[in-house]
Structure formats: structure tokens, C-alpha cells
Amino acid sequence: MVFGxxxxxxxxxxxxxxxxxxxPLGNPCGKPFDAAxxxxxxxxxxxxLATATAPGTTVxxxxxxxxxxxxxxxxxxxxxxxxxxxxATWLERKQAYRDVKASGPA
Amino acid sequence: MSHVRYIDKTREYYKQxxxxxxxxxxxFDDVPFTPLARPLAECxxxxxxxxxxxxxxxxxxVADDDPLRDPYWLPSTTPVAKLYSxxxxxxxxxxxxxxxxxxxxxxxxxxxxxxxxxxxxxxxFQMAFSQYSQRKTLKVDAPRIEGWxxxxxxxxxxxxxx
Numbered sequence: 578m579v580f581g582x583x584x585x586x587x588x589x590x591x592x593x594x595x596x597x598x599x600x601p602l603g604n605p606c607g608k609p610f611d612a613a614x615x616x617x618x619x620x621x622x623x624x625x626l627a628t629a630t631a632p633g634t635t636v637x638x639x640x641x642x643x644x645x646x647x648x649x650x651x652x653x654x655x656x657x658x659x660x661x662x663x664x665a666t667w668l669e670r671k672q673a674y675r676d677v678k679a680s681g682p683a
Numbered sequence: 684m685s686h687v688r689y690i691d692k693t694r695e696y697y698k699q700x701x702x703x704x705x706x707x708x709x710x711f712d713d714v715p716f717t718p719l720a721r722p723l724a725e726c727x728x729x730x731x732x733x734x735x736x737x738x739x740x741x742x743x744x745v746a747d748d749d750p751l752r753d754p755y756w757l758p759s760t761t762p763v764a765k766l767y768s769x770x771x772x773x774x775x776x777x778x779x780x781x782x783x784x785x786x787x788x789x790x791x792x793x794x795x796x797x798x799x800x801x802x803x804x805x806x807x808f809q810m811a812f813s814q815y816s817q818r819k820t821l822k823v824d825a826p827r828i829e830g831w832x833x834x835x836x837x838x839x840x841x842x843x844x845x
Contacts, residue, residue, distance in 0.1 A: 603773030
């Protein structure tokens with residue numbers, strides 16, 4: 578079973594069981610330092626292991642983030658997903674992986 | 684407000700950044716499904732995450748310049764206070780990865796095991812990187828992780844996608 582915050586991506590992929598937490602990318606098991614919420618959400622996932630009867634079963638965690646503006650702002654020029662250093666690392670690794678693949682089985 | 688459409692949003696975002704070819708997200712028409720074979724209270728739980736965990740004060744498990752980014756594991760008994768995430772791909776404007784249990788619920792699963800809701804956690808948990816190659820994820824990384832889970836006699840697997 579999968580805990581995730583990107584509902585469209587997980588459902589597009591297709592997984593057996595999915596607990597969707599409608600939070601910013603990073604906290605699929607509940608808000609930071611909110612142990613009670615985390616226990617509830619993890620418990621939902623465990624329940625789903627037993628109760629799901631077919632693949633592609635999604636359960637929505639019954640919690641909202643304390644504000645909604647992140648939904649509009651994520652992946653915008655105002656809030657680039659990766660900072661410059663992380664973007665550079667990402668591009669370097671991507672090229673390095675292509676080089677490895679080109680030189681033999683990876 | 685309804686959930687974020689990341690597939691649409693990232694397509695637009697990276698187009699504006701100058702990347703022409705839209706990313707082809709993984710998709711499977713047939714999704715495997717196995718009903719739970721025994722009561723949850725008798726199940727050992729395996730935990731897999733994309734959160735790139737490491738241990739404070741120890742060498743990083745996978746070097747930054749390692750292009751293969753193979754999966755790896757750490758002991759589940761590692762104190763959570765010693766763990767941290769090296770992941771840079773998350774919404775750093777809206778939240779943090781400062782609380783490990785918000786994406787790798789070792790403490791929460793430990794509590795649920797102590798209560799008897801599950802039999803226990805596997806002795807180690809696994810890290811899978813967000814890869815550039817869906818082929819490698821499917822053909823190399825996933826079978827390796829499955830092998831570790833089978834060695835640990837895991838009954839159910841939980842993956843946290845960060």
C-alpha cells in the first residue's frame with residue numbers, strides 16, 4: 578500500500594492500495610510533529626491492507642493543510658520546485674545516468 | 684479546493700523552463716492485487732520510502748555523484764532522532780522534512796506494533812530513489828527491494844512516496 582500526496586500521479590500509475598493525503602509534497606503520513614494525526618493516517622493505511630477488495634483502491638485522509646495557497650503556488654516561477662543547486666545536481670545525474678546506460682547495461 | 688493536478692502542472696512548468704518533451708509518467712493497465720492472507724495482527728510490515736534517508740554523523744549511503752542511485756536499506760532500529768532525509772524534491776516553501784515520522788512512520792508503526800495492531804516491523808527499511816529510468820526502477824530496483832523484503836519474511840509492504 579502507498580502513502581502519497583500526488584493523487585493524480587499515483588492513480589495514473591496504478592497501485593493496489595493508496596492513502597491520499599492532500600498535503601504539500603513531503604508529508605504523506607501527516608503533518609510534521611502531529612503524532613495523533615500521523616497515527617490516524619498510518620492506521621487508515623493498515624486498515625486498507627485488510628479491507629481493500631480490488632486494485633486501485635484509494636482512501637482519502639480526512640485532513641486539510643492549514644491553508645490552501647500552496648496548491649496554486651507550487652511549480653511556479655515564484656516557487657521553483659528545486660533550487661538552483663538541486664536543479665544542477667539533477668541535470669548532472671541525469672546526464673551521468675545516460676552516459677552509464679550508453680556504455681553498457683545499467 | 685480540489686487536489687493539485689501535478690501531471691498538468693509539471694508539464695506546463697517544465698515547458699516554460701524550456702524542456703520540450705513532456706515527461707511520460709508511469710502507467711499500468713493491469714495492477715496486481717493480493718488480498719491479505721492473514722490477520723493484520725499477524726503481519727510483519729515492510730517499509731519502503733523515496734525519502735533518501737541517512738544517519739547523522741555517518742557517511743551518506745549513496746554518493747551524490749553516483750549515477751545509478753541503487754536502492755539501499757537501513758536498520759529499522761535506528762533511532763529516529765539520528766535519521767534525516769537528503770531529499771531535495773519536496774515542497775520546501777510549504778513544509779519541511781524535519782519530522783521523520785511525517786513521511787517515514789517508524790515511530791507510529793512501532794506504537795501500532797506495541798498495541799498489537801500489526802505483528803511488527805521488518806528489521807530493515809528500504810530506500811528507492813526517484814529514477815530517471817522507469818525501466819531500471821521496474822527491472823533492477825524493484826526486484827532487489829522485493830528480494831530484501833522476502834529475506835525479511837515480510838507479509839505486507841508499505842511505500843511512502845515523498
